[in-house]
Amino acid sequence: xWRAIGKSVVGTSHLKGQLPCQDYSDYLRCQIGGELAxxxxxxxxxxxxxxxxxxxxxxxxxxLRQAASWDRPxxxxxxxxxxxxxxxxxxxxxxxxxREKIETKDLACTVLVAVLGExxxxxxxIGDGAWVAEANGVLGAVTxxxxxxxxxxxxxxxxxxxxxxxxxxxxxxxxxxxxGFTDGIQALALNLxxxxxxxxxxxxxxxxxxxxxxxxxxLSPLISFLSSDRVNERTDDDKTLVxxxxxxxxxxxxxxx
Amino acid sequence: MEQTPxxxxxxxxxxxxxxxxxxxxxxxxxxxxxxxxxSELQAGxxxxxxxxxxxxxxxxxxxxxxxxxxxxxxxxxxxxxxxxFMPPTLVSKGDTPMAQxxxxxxxxxxxxxxxxxxxxxxxxxxxIFLITDGAPTDANTxxxxxxxxxxxxxxxxxxxxFFGVGVENADMQKLGELxxxxxxxxxxxxxxxxFQWLSNSQQSVSRSTPGDSVPLNNPAAPDGxxxx
Numbered sequence: 001x002w003r004a005i006g007k008s009v010v011g012t013s014h015l016k017g018q019l020p021c022q023d024y025s026d027y028l029r030c031q032i033g034g035e036l037a038x039x040x041x042x043x044x045x046x047x048x049x050x051x052x053x054x055x056x057x058x059x060x061x062x063x064l065r066q067a068a069s070w071d072r073p074x075x076x077x078x079x080x081x082x083x084x085x086x087x088x089x090x091x092x093x094x095x096x097x098x099r100e101k102i103e104t105k106d107l108a109c110t111v112l113v114a115v116l117g118e119x120x121x122x123x124x125x126i127g128d129g130a131w132v133a134e135a136n137g138v139l140g141a142v143t144x145x146x147x148x149x150x151x152x153x154x155x156x157x158x159x160x161x162x163x164x165x166x167x168x169x170x171x172x173x174x175x176x177x178x179x180g181f182t183d184g185i186q187a188l189a190l191n192l193x194x195x196x197x198x199x200x201x202x203x204x205x206x207x208x209x210x211x212x213x214x215x216x217x218x219l220s221p222l223i224s225f226l227s228s229d230r231v232n233e234r235t236d237d238d239k240t241l242v243x244x245x246x247x248x249x250x251x252x253x254x255x256x257x
Numbered sequence: 258m259e260q261t262p263x264x265x266x267x268x269x270x271x272x273x274x275x276x277x278x279x280x281x282x283x284x285x286x287x288x289x290x291x292x293x294x295x296s297e298l299q300a301g302x303x304x305x306x307x308x309x310x311x312x313x314x315x316x317x318x319x320x321x322x323x324x325x326x327x328x329x330x331x332x333x334x335x336x337x338x339x340x341x342f343m344p345p346t347l348v349s350k351g352d353t354p355m356a357q358x359x360x361x362x363x364x365x366x367x368x369x370x371x372x373x374x375x376x377x378x379x380x381x382x383x384x385i386f387l388i389t390d391g392a393p394t395d396a397n398t399x400x401x402x403x404x405x406x407x408x409x410x411x412x413x414x415x416x417x418x419f420f421g422v423g424v425e426n427a428d429m430q431k432l433g434e435l436x437x438x439x440x441x442x443x444x445x446x447x448x449x450x451x452f453q454w455l456s457n458s459q460q461s462v463s464r465s466t467p468g469d470s471v472p473l474n475n476p477a478a479p480d481g482x483x484x485x
Contacts, residue, residue, distance in 0.1 A: 151276035151379035154467035188270040193377020200269030
Protein backbone atom coordinates (compact mmCIF):
# COMPACT_ATOMS: atom_id res chain seq x y z
CA UNK A 1 0.00 0.00 0.00
CA TRP A 2 1.49 3.31 -1.07
CA ARG A 3 0.96 6.81 0.22
CA ALA A 4 1.54 9.54 -2.30
CA ILE A 5 1.67 13.29 -2.42
CA GLY A 6 2.79 15.49 -5.30
CA LYS A 7 2.37 18.80 -7.00
CA SER A 8 3.63 20.90 -9.91
CA VAL A 9 4.17 24.57 -9.05
CA VAL A 10 4.78 27.43 -11.50
CA GLY A 11 8.28 28.97 -11.49
CA THR A 12 8.99 32.64 -10.84
CA SER A 13 10.31 33.19 -14.38
CA HIS A 14 7.04 31.80 -15.77
CA LEU A 15 5.05 34.13 -13.51
CA LYS A 16 7.15 37.07 -14.70
CA GLY A 17 6.74 36.09 -18.34
CA GLN A 18 3.03 35.30 -17.82
CA LEU A 19 3.65 31.74 -18.99
CA PRO A 20 1.52 28.86 -17.73
CA CYS A 21 2.99 26.15 -15.52
CA GLN A 22 4.42 23.75 -18.08
CA ASP A 23 5.12 21.02 -15.55
CA TYR A 24 2.39 18.49 -14.87
CA SER A 25 2.08 15.48 -12.58
CA ASP A 26 -0.58 13.05 -11.49
CA TYR A 27 -0.92 9.62 -9.90
CA LEU A 28 -3.57 7.01 -9.33
CA ARG A 29 -4.06 3.80 -7.44
CA CYS A 30 -5.33 0.85 -9.40
CA GLN A 31 -5.52 -2.93 -9.47
CA ILE A 32 -2.89 -4.25 -11.85
CA GLY A 33 -2.77 -8.00 -12.51
CA GLY A 34 -4.36 -8.70 -9.14
CA GLU A 35 -2.12 -6.41 -7.07
CA LEU A 36 -2.76 -2.96 -5.74
CA ALA A 37 -0.41 -0.57 -7.52
CA UNK A 38 0.37 3.11 -7.65
CA UNK A 39 1.04 4.71 -11.04
CA UNK A 40 2.84 8.07 -11.19
CA UNK A 41 3.38 10.35 -14.19
CA UNK A 42 5.52 13.51 -14.29
CA UNK A 43 6.28 15.75 -17.26
CA UNK A 44 8.07 19.04 -17.94
CA UNK A 45 6.90 20.97 -21.00
CA UNK A 46 9.70 22.53 -23.08
CA UNK A 47 10.12 26.26 -22.56
CA UNK A 48 10.39 26.91 -26.29
CA UNK A 49 7.27 24.88 -27.22
CA UNK A 50 4.18 27.10 -27.22
CA UNK A 51 1.73 24.40 -26.19
CA UNK A 52 4.02 22.35 -23.97
CA UNK A 53 1.72 22.85 -20.96
CA UNK A 54 -0.86 20.92 -22.95
CA UNK A 55 1.78 18.38 -24.02
CA UNK A 56 2.76 17.60 -20.44
CA UNK A 57 -0.88 17.20 -19.30
CA UNK A 58 -1.86 14.98 -22.23
CA UNK A 59 1.27 12.84 -21.93
CA UNK A 60 0.75 12.16 -18.23
CA UNK A 61 -2.94 11.42 -18.83
CA UNK A 62 -2.25 8.87 -21.56
CA UNK A 63 0.45 7.14 -19.55
CA LEU A 64 -1.71 6.76 -16.46
CA ARG A 65 -4.46 5.24 -18.59
CA GLN A 66 -1.99 2.91 -20.30
CA ALA A 67 -0.54 1.72 -17.02
CA ALA A 68 -3.96 1.27 -15.40
CA SER A 69 -5.07 -0.99 -18.23
CA TRP A 70 -2.06 -3.32 -17.77
CA ASP A 71 -3.53 -6.72 -16.82
CA ARG A 72 -0.50 -8.72 -15.72
CA PRO A 73 1.73 -8.43 -12.61
CA UNK A 74 3.92 -5.34 -12.31
CA UNK A 75 6.93 -7.69 -12.44
CA UNK A 76 6.07 -8.51 -16.05
CA UNK A 77 6.32 -4.94 -17.33
CA UNK A 78 9.35 -4.78 -19.63
CA UNK A 79 11.31 -2.00 -21.27
CA UNK A 80 9.54 -2.80 -24.55
CA UNK A 81 6.13 -2.49 -22.89
CA UNK A 82 6.92 0.97 -21.57
CA UNK A 83 8.36 1.94 -24.96
CA UNK A 84 5.01 0.94 -26.42
CA UNK A 85 3.19 3.12 -23.86
CA UNK A 86 5.46 6.04 -24.77
CA UNK A 87 4.87 5.39 -28.49
CA UNK A 88 1.12 5.50 -27.81
CA UNK A 89 1.56 8.73 -25.87
CA UNK A 90 3.42 10.20 -28.84
CA UNK A 91 0.70 9.03 -31.24
CA UNK A 92 -1.83 10.71 -28.97
CA UNK A 93 0.20 13.96 -29.03
CA UNK A 94 0.08 13.85 -32.84
CA UNK A 95 -3.72 13.70 -32.67
CA UNK A 96 -3.79 16.56 -30.18
CA UNK A 97 -1.54 18.56 -32.52
CA UNK A 98 -3.92 17.91 -35.42
CA ARG A 99 -6.91 18.92 -33.34
CA GLU A 100 -5.22 22.12 -32.15
CA LYS A 101 -3.78 22.81 -35.63
CA ILE A 102 -0.24 22.98 -34.30
CA GLU A 103 2.88 20.89 -34.82
CA THR A 104 3.74 17.93 -32.61
CA LYS A 105 6.96 19.61 -31.54
CA ASP A 106 4.88 22.46 -30.07
CA LEU A 107 3.85 19.89 -27.44
CA ALA A 108 7.45 18.90 -26.57
CA CYS A 109 7.90 17.66 -23.02
CA THR A 110 9.98 15.31 -20.91
CA VAL A 111 8.28 12.27 -19.41
CA LEU A 112 8.76 10.23 -16.24
CA VAL A 113 6.58 7.28 -15.29
CA ALA A 114 6.60 4.79 -12.42
CA VAL A 115 4.48 1.78 -11.58
CA LEU A 116 4.87 0.67 -7.96
CA GLY A 117 3.41 -2.70 -7.07
CA GLU A 118 3.38 -4.76 -3.92
CA UNK A 119 6.86 -6.09 -4.49
CA UNK A 120 8.16 -4.88 -7.83
CA UNK A 121 8.42 -1.42 -9.29
CA UNK A 122 9.34 -0.07 -12.72
CA UNK A 123 10.60 3.39 -13.61
CA UNK A 124 11.13 4.98 -17.00
CA UNK A 125 12.10 8.40 -18.27
CA ILE A 126 12.88 10.47 -21.35
CA GLY A 127 14.73 13.74 -20.74
CA ASP A 128 15.80 15.44 -17.52
CA GLY A 129 14.47 15.24 -14.00
CA ALA A 130 14.93 11.92 -12.18
CA TRP A 131 13.52 9.09 -10.10
CA VAL A 132 15.06 8.21 -6.76
CA ALA A 133 14.09 5.27 -4.56
CA GLU A 134 14.81 3.85 -1.13
CA ALA A 135 15.30 0.16 -0.34
CA ASN A 136 16.76 -1.38 2.83
CA GLY A 137 17.27 2.10 4.24
CA VAL A 138 19.44 3.21 1.31
CA LEU A 139 18.36 6.02 -0.98
CA GLY A 140 19.70 5.99 -4.54
CA ALA A 141 19.07 7.33 -8.02
CA VAL A 142 17.01 5.05 -10.26
CA THR A 143 17.28 7.28 -13.33
CA UNK A 144 19.47 10.33 -14.00
CA UNK A 145 18.81 13.65 -15.82
CA UNK A 146 19.64 13.33 -19.51
CA UNK A 147 21.35 16.51 -20.65
CA UNK A 148 23.37 17.08 -23.78
CA UNK A 149 26.82 18.63 -23.62
CA UNK A 150 25.21 21.90 -22.61
CA UNK A 151 23.08 22.62 -19.54
CA UNK A 152 20.13 23.81 -21.61
CA UNK A 153 19.81 20.72 -23.81
CA UNK A 154 17.74 17.61 -23.15
CA UNK A 155 15.50 15.02 -24.83
CA UNK A 156 11.74 15.30 -25.21
CA UNK A 157 9.19 12.63 -26.06
CA UNK A 158 8.85 14.42 -29.42
CA UNK A 159 12.62 14.27 -30.15
CA UNK A 160 13.54 12.05 -33.13
CA UNK A 161 15.40 9.37 -31.15
CA UNK A 162 13.39 9.78 -27.94
CA UNK A 163 12.40 6.12 -27.48
CA UNK A 164 15.97 4.90 -27.97
CA UNK A 165 17.18 7.24 -25.25
CA UNK A 166 14.55 6.06 -22.76
CA UNK A 167 15.89 5.05 -19.36
CA UNK A 168 14.26 2.02 -17.75
CA UNK A 169 14.77 0.36 -14.37
CA UNK A 170 12.96 -2.52 -12.75
CA UNK A 171 13.38 -2.93 -8.99
CA UNK A 172 12.57 -6.29 -7.43
CA UNK A 173 13.79 -5.31 -3.95
CA UNK A 174 10.72 -4.09 -2.12
CA UNK A 175 11.09 -0.31 -2.06
CA UNK A 176 10.14 1.71 1.00
CA UNK A 177 9.93 5.13 -0.66
CA UNK A 178 10.45 6.85 -4.01
CA UNK A 179 10.28 10.30 -5.55
CA GLY A 180 10.05 11.74 -9.05
CA PHE A 181 10.82 15.33 -9.96
CA THR A 182 11.49 17.71 -12.84
CA ASP A 183 14.66 19.70 -13.52
CA GLY A 184 13.46 22.61 -11.37
CA ILE A 185 14.18 20.45 -8.32
CA GLN A 186 17.29 18.75 -9.68
CA ALA A 187 19.94 21.07 -8.28
CA LEU A 188 18.46 20.80 -4.78
CA ALA A 189 17.84 17.07 -4.69
CA LEU A 190 20.86 15.64 -6.49
CA ASN A 191 24.61 16.07 -6.12
CA LEU A 192 25.30 16.55 -9.80
CA UNK A 193 29.09 16.23 -9.61
CA UNK A 194 29.06 13.10 -7.44
CA UNK A 195 26.08 11.67 -9.35
CA UNK A 196 24.38 10.84 -6.08
CA UNK A 197 21.10 11.59 -4.36
CA UNK A 198 21.17 14.34 -1.73
CA UNK A 199 19.52 12.39 1.08
CA UNK A 200 19.00 15.35 3.49
CA UNK A 201 16.57 16.74 0.95
CA UNK A 202 14.33 13.67 0.93
CA UNK A 203 14.60 12.29 4.47
CA UNK A 204 12.40 14.91 6.20
CA UNK A 205 9.88 14.70 3.35
CA UNK A 206 9.62 10.90 3.47
CA UNK A 207 9.45 11.04 7.27
CA UNK A 208 6.50 13.46 7.16
CA UNK A 209 4.73 11.27 4.64
CA UNK A 210 5.24 8.23 6.87
CA UNK A 211 4.14 9.93 10.04
CA UNK A 212 1.08 11.86 8.90
CA UNK A 213 -2.46 10.65 9.57
CA UNK A 214 -3.78 11.84 6.27
CA UNK A 215 -1.46 12.51 3.36
CA UNK A 216 -3.81 15.07 1.80
CA UNK A 217 -3.01 17.30 4.79
CA UNK A 218 0.51 17.52 3.35
CA LEU A 219 -0.58 19.00 0.04
CA SER A 220 -0.71 22.60 1.11
CA PRO A 221 2.61 22.40 3.05
CA LEU A 222 4.17 20.85 -0.07
CA ILE A 223 2.90 23.70 -2.24
CA SER A 224 4.21 26.25 0.30
CA PHE A 225 7.57 24.52 0.29
CA LEU A 226 7.82 24.42 -3.51
CA SER A 227 6.80 28.10 -3.69
CA SER A 228 9.06 29.22 -0.83
CA ASP A 229 11.76 31.87 -1.23
CA ARG A 230 14.32 29.28 -0.20
CA VAL A 231 13.46 27.17 -3.24
CA ASN A 232 12.95 30.14 -5.56
CA GLU A 233 16.41 31.47 -4.72
CA ARG A 234 17.80 28.36 -6.37
CA THR A 235 15.50 27.96 -9.34
CA ASP A 236 13.16 30.20 -11.32
CA ASP A 237 11.81 27.26 -13.34
CA ASP A 238 8.57 25.29 -12.82
CA LYS A 239 9.08 22.53 -10.29
CA THR A 240 7.39 19.21 -9.66
CA LEU A 241 7.91 16.86 -6.77
CA VAL A 242 5.98 13.61 -6.25
CA UNK A 243 6.75 11.60 -3.11
CA UNK A 244 5.55 8.08 -2.39
CA UNK A 245 6.05 5.90 0.66
CA UNK A 246 5.05 2.38 1.46
CA UNK A 247 2.90 1.85 4.52
CA UNK A 248 2.15 -1.66 5.57
CA UNK A 249 -1.46 -2.77 5.59
CA UNK A 250 -1.02 -3.45 9.31
CA UNK A 251 -0.22 0.16 9.90
CA UNK A 252 -3.36 1.23 8.09
CA UNK A 253 -5.41 -1.22 10.11
CA UNK A 254 -3.90 0.19 13.31
CA UNK A 255 -4.76 3.68 12.21
CA UNK A 256 -8.34 2.68 11.47
CA UNK A 257 -8.75 0.93 14.82
CA MET B 258 -6.38 19.04 14.11
CA GLU B 259 -2.68 18.75 14.62
CA GLN B 260 -0.61 20.90 12.30
CA THR B 261 2.56 18.94 11.61
CA PRO B 262 3.43 19.74 8.04
CA UNK B 263 6.93 19.28 6.70
CA UNK B 264 9.46 20.89 8.95
CA UNK B 265 10.69 23.03 6.12
CA UNK B 266 13.80 24.17 7.97
CA UNK B 267 14.98 20.58 8.19
CA UNK B 268 15.03 20.00 4.44
CA UNK B 269 18.66 20.24 3.35
CA UNK B 270 19.50 21.36 -0.18
CA UNK B 271 22.33 19.96 -2.24
CA UNK B 272 24.90 22.64 -2.92
CA UNK B 273 25.67 22.29 -6.60
CA UNK B 274 27.90 24.73 -8.45
CA UNK B 275 26.02 27.07 -10.80
CA UNK B 276 26.11 26.10 -14.48
CA UNK B 277 28.55 28.32 -16.39
CA UNK B 278 28.48 30.25 -19.61
CA UNK B 279 32.05 30.91 -20.76
CA UNK B 280 32.72 34.11 -22.68
CA UNK B 281 36.08 34.62 -24.38
CA UNK B 282 36.87 38.14 -25.57
CA UNK B 283 39.60 38.41 -28.21
CA UNK B 284 40.47 42.10 -28.39
CA UNK B 285 42.64 43.80 -30.98
CA UNK B 286 44.95 46.28 -29.22
CA UNK B 287 47.32 46.82 -32.14
CA UNK B 288 48.79 50.26 -32.78
CA UNK B 289 45.87 51.43 -34.92
CA UNK B 290 43.43 51.03 -31.99
CA UNK B 291 45.28 53.79 -30.09
CA UNK B 292 43.23 56.78 -29.01
CA UNK B 293 39.44 56.89 -29.24
CA UNK B 294 38.82 53.27 -30.36
CA UNK B 295 40.76 51.89 -27.42
CA SER B 296 39.20 54.21 -24.85
CA GLU B 297 35.71 53.41 -26.14
CA LEU B 298 36.49 49.69 -26.04
CA GLN B 299 37.70 50.15 -22.46
CA ALA B 300 34.44 51.93 -21.59
CA GLY B 301 32.52 49.10 -23.25
CA UNK B 302 34.23 46.54 -21.00
CA UNK B 303 33.12 48.52 -17.94
CA UNK B 304 29.52 48.48 -19.21
CA UNK B 305 29.81 44.72 -19.74
CA UNK B 306 31.03 44.16 -16.19
CA UNK B 307 28.38 46.43 -14.65
CA UNK B 308 25.50 44.88 -16.58
CA UNK B 309 26.47 41.31 -15.74
CA UNK B 310 27.25 42.09 -12.11
CA UNK B 311 23.78 43.61 -11.69
CA UNK B 312 22.12 40.32 -12.67
CA UNK B 313 21.94 37.90 -9.74
CA UNK B 314 22.14 34.78 -11.90
CA UNK B 315 24.45 36.01 -14.68
CA UNK B 316 27.07 37.25 -12.23
CA UNK B 317 27.49 33.73 -10.91
CA UNK B 318 27.16 31.98 -14.24
CA UNK B 319 28.89 34.01 -16.96
CA UNK B 320 32.65 33.49 -16.91
CA UNK B 321 34.84 35.93 -18.76
CA UNK B 322 38.36 35.59 -20.15
CA UNK B 323 40.11 38.40 -22.04
CA UNK B 324 42.88 37.87 -24.56
CA UNK B 325 44.49 40.84 -26.28
CA UNK B 326 46.44 40.77 -29.50
CA UNK B 327 48.79 43.62 -30.44
CA UNK B 328 52.48 42.85 -31.02
CA UNK B 329 51.96 39.74 -28.87
CA UNK B 330 49.05 37.62 -27.69
CA UNK B 331 48.37 37.96 -23.97
CA UNK B 332 45.84 36.33 -21.69
CA UNK B 333 45.23 39.52 -19.73
CA UNK B 334 42.34 38.07 -17.72
CA UNK B 335 41.80 34.38 -17.14
CA UNK B 336 38.31 32.97 -16.62
CA UNK B 337 36.44 34.35 -13.67
CA UNK B 338 32.74 34.69 -12.95
CA UNK B 339 31.32 38.12 -13.73
CA UNK B 340 31.23 39.14 -10.06
CA UNK B 341 35.02 38.74 -9.97
CA PHE B 342 35.69 40.25 -13.37
CA MET B 343 38.08 43.22 -13.26
CA PRO B 344 38.31 44.68 -16.76
CA PRO B 345 42.02 44.89 -17.58
CA THR B 346 43.54 48.18 -18.73
CA LEU B 347 44.12 47.93 -22.46
CA VAL B 348 47.40 49.20 -23.89
CA SER B 349 47.91 49.45 -27.64
CA LYS B 350 51.04 48.16 -29.30
CA GLY B 351 52.41 46.42 -32.34
CA ASP B 352 50.88 44.38 -35.14
CA THR B 353 47.80 42.11 -35.35
CA PRO B 354 48.51 38.40 -34.65
CA MET B 355 44.83 37.47 -34.94
CA ALA B 356 45.23 33.78 -35.78
CA GLN B 357 47.48 33.24 -32.81
CA UNK B 358 44.93 35.00 -30.60
CA UNK B 359 42.13 32.76 -31.88
CA UNK B 360 44.17 29.61 -31.24
CA UNK B 361 45.10 30.83 -27.75
CA UNK B 362 41.42 31.49 -27.04
CA UNK B 363 40.35 28.06 -28.25
CA UNK B 364 42.99 26.38 -26.07
CA UNK B 365 41.96 28.37 -23.04
CA UNK B 366 38.33 27.42 -23.65
CA UNK B 367 39.18 23.72 -24.05
CA UNK B 368 41.07 23.78 -20.75
CA UNK B 369 38.15 25.45 -19.03
CA UNK B 370 35.64 22.96 -20.37
CA UNK B 371 37.86 20.15 -19.15
CA UNK B 372 37.80 21.73 -15.67
CA UNK B 373 34.00 21.99 -15.82
CA UNK B 374 33.68 18.31 -16.68
CA UNK B 375 36.18 17.24 -14.01
CA UNK B 376 34.20 19.12 -11.40
CA UNK B 377 30.75 18.09 -12.56
CA UNK B 378 29.86 21.67 -13.50
CA UNK B 379 27.19 21.95 -16.18
CA UNK B 380 27.76 24.57 -18.84
CA UNK B 381 26.07 26.40 -21.67
CA UNK B 382 27.41 26.80 -25.17
CA UNK B 383 30.43 29.11 -24.83
CA UNK B 384 30.85 32.38 -26.69
CA ILE B 385 33.96 33.65 -28.48
CA PHE B 386 33.85 37.30 -29.38
CA LEU B 387 36.60 38.76 -31.59
CA ILE B 388 36.91 42.50 -32.09
CA THR B 389 39.41 43.97 -34.59
CA ASP B 390 40.02 47.17 -36.51
CA GLY B 391 42.58 45.72 -38.88
CA ALA B 392 43.73 42.70 -40.82
CA PRO B 393 45.56 39.68 -39.40
CA THR B 394 49.32 40.14 -39.79
CA ASP B 395 49.71 36.36 -39.46
CA ALA B 396 47.34 35.57 -42.35
CA ASN B 397 50.15 33.97 -44.34
CA THR B 398 51.24 31.63 -41.57
CA UNK B 399 49.98 28.07 -41.05
CA UNK B 400 48.27 29.34 -37.89
CA UNK B 401 45.72 31.25 -39.94
CA UNK B 402 44.55 28.15 -41.81
CA UNK B 403 44.53 26.26 -38.53
CA UNK B 404 42.44 28.95 -36.80
CA UNK B 405 39.99 29.12 -39.72
CA UNK B 406 39.53 25.36 -39.68
CA UNK B 407 39.11 25.09 -35.92
CA UNK B 408 36.57 27.91 -35.76
CA UNK B 409 34.54 26.42 -38.62
CA UNK B 410 34.62 22.94 -37.11
CA UNK B 411 33.65 24.28 -33.70
CA UNK B 412 30.73 26.24 -35.12
CA UNK B 413 29.55 23.28 -37.21
CA UNK B 414 29.65 20.98 -34.20
CA UNK B 415 28.02 23.76 -32.13
CA UNK B 416 30.80 23.52 -29.54
CA UNK B 417 30.81 27.32 -29.28
CA UNK B 418 29.38 30.43 -30.93
CA PHE B 419 31.96 32.61 -32.67
CA PHE B 420 31.25 36.25 -33.46
CA GLY B 421 33.61 38.48 -35.45
CA VAL B 422 33.21 42.24 -35.14
CA GLY B 423 35.04 44.72 -37.37
CA VAL B 424 35.73 48.29 -36.29
CA GLU B 425 36.24 51.20 -38.70
CA ASN B 426 38.66 50.03 -41.42
CA ALA B 427 38.78 46.38 -40.40
CA ASP B 428 39.38 43.83 -43.16
CA MET B 429 35.86 42.39 -43.21
CA GLN B 430 36.77 39.84 -45.84
CA LYS B 431 39.49 38.26 -43.70
CA LEU B 432 37.15 38.33 -40.72
CA GLY B 433 34.58 36.57 -42.90
CA GLU B 434 37.03 33.73 -43.52
CA LEU B 435 37.07 33.06 -39.80
CA UNK B 436 33.45 33.27 -38.82
CA UNK B 437 30.76 31.12 -40.32
CA UNK B 438 28.29 33.70 -39.12
CA UNK B 439 28.47 36.87 -41.17
CA UNK B 440 30.95 39.21 -39.45
CA UNK B 441 29.41 42.33 -37.98
CA UNK B 442 30.61 45.85 -38.66
CA UNK B 443 30.45 48.10 -35.60
CA UNK B 444 28.57 51.34 -36.21
CA UNK B 445 31.07 54.08 -35.39
CA UNK B 446 32.63 53.30 -32.02
CA UNK B 447 29.48 51.99 -30.34
CA UNK B 448 31.32 49.59 -28.08
CA UNK B 449 29.04 50.36 -25.15
CA UNK B 450 25.97 49.25 -27.12
CA UNK B 451 27.83 46.16 -28.28
CA PHE B 452 28.68 45.12 -24.73
CA GLN B 453 25.20 45.97 -23.52
CA TRP B 454 23.86 43.57 -26.17
CA LEU B 455 26.43 40.92 -25.27
CA SER B 456 25.54 41.04 -21.60
CA ASN B 457 21.79 40.98 -22.32
CA SER B 458 22.22 37.96 -24.58
CA GLN B 459 24.36 36.12 -22.07
CA GLN B 460 21.92 36.92 -19.27
CA SER B 461 19.18 35.21 -21.31
CA VAL B 462 21.33 32.20 -22.12
CA SER B 463 22.60 31.77 -18.57
CA ARG B 464 19.06 31.38 -17.20
CA SER B 465 17.72 29.17 -19.98
CA THR B 466 16.56 25.64 -19.21
CA PRO B 467 16.27 22.67 -21.55
CA GLY B 468 14.01 23.37 -24.47
CA ASP B 469 14.16 27.13 -24.15
CA SER B 470 14.92 28.89 -27.38
CA VAL B 471 17.02 31.92 -26.66
CA PRO B 472 16.37 34.35 -29.48
CA LEU B 473 19.10 36.99 -29.68
CA ASN B 474 18.20 40.51 -30.66
CA ASN B 475 19.55 41.16 -34.11
CA PRO B 476 22.56 43.46 -33.62
CA ALA B 477 22.24 44.54 -37.26
CA ALA B 478 18.68 45.80 -36.83
CA PRO B 479 18.23 49.54 -37.62
CA ASP B 480 18.56 50.43 -33.93
CA GLY B 481 21.36 47.88 -33.33
CA UNK B 482 25.05 48.49 -32.93
CA UNK B 483 26.19 46.79 -36.13
CA UNK B 484 25.73 46.44 -39.85
CA UNK B 485 26.53 43.36 -41.90
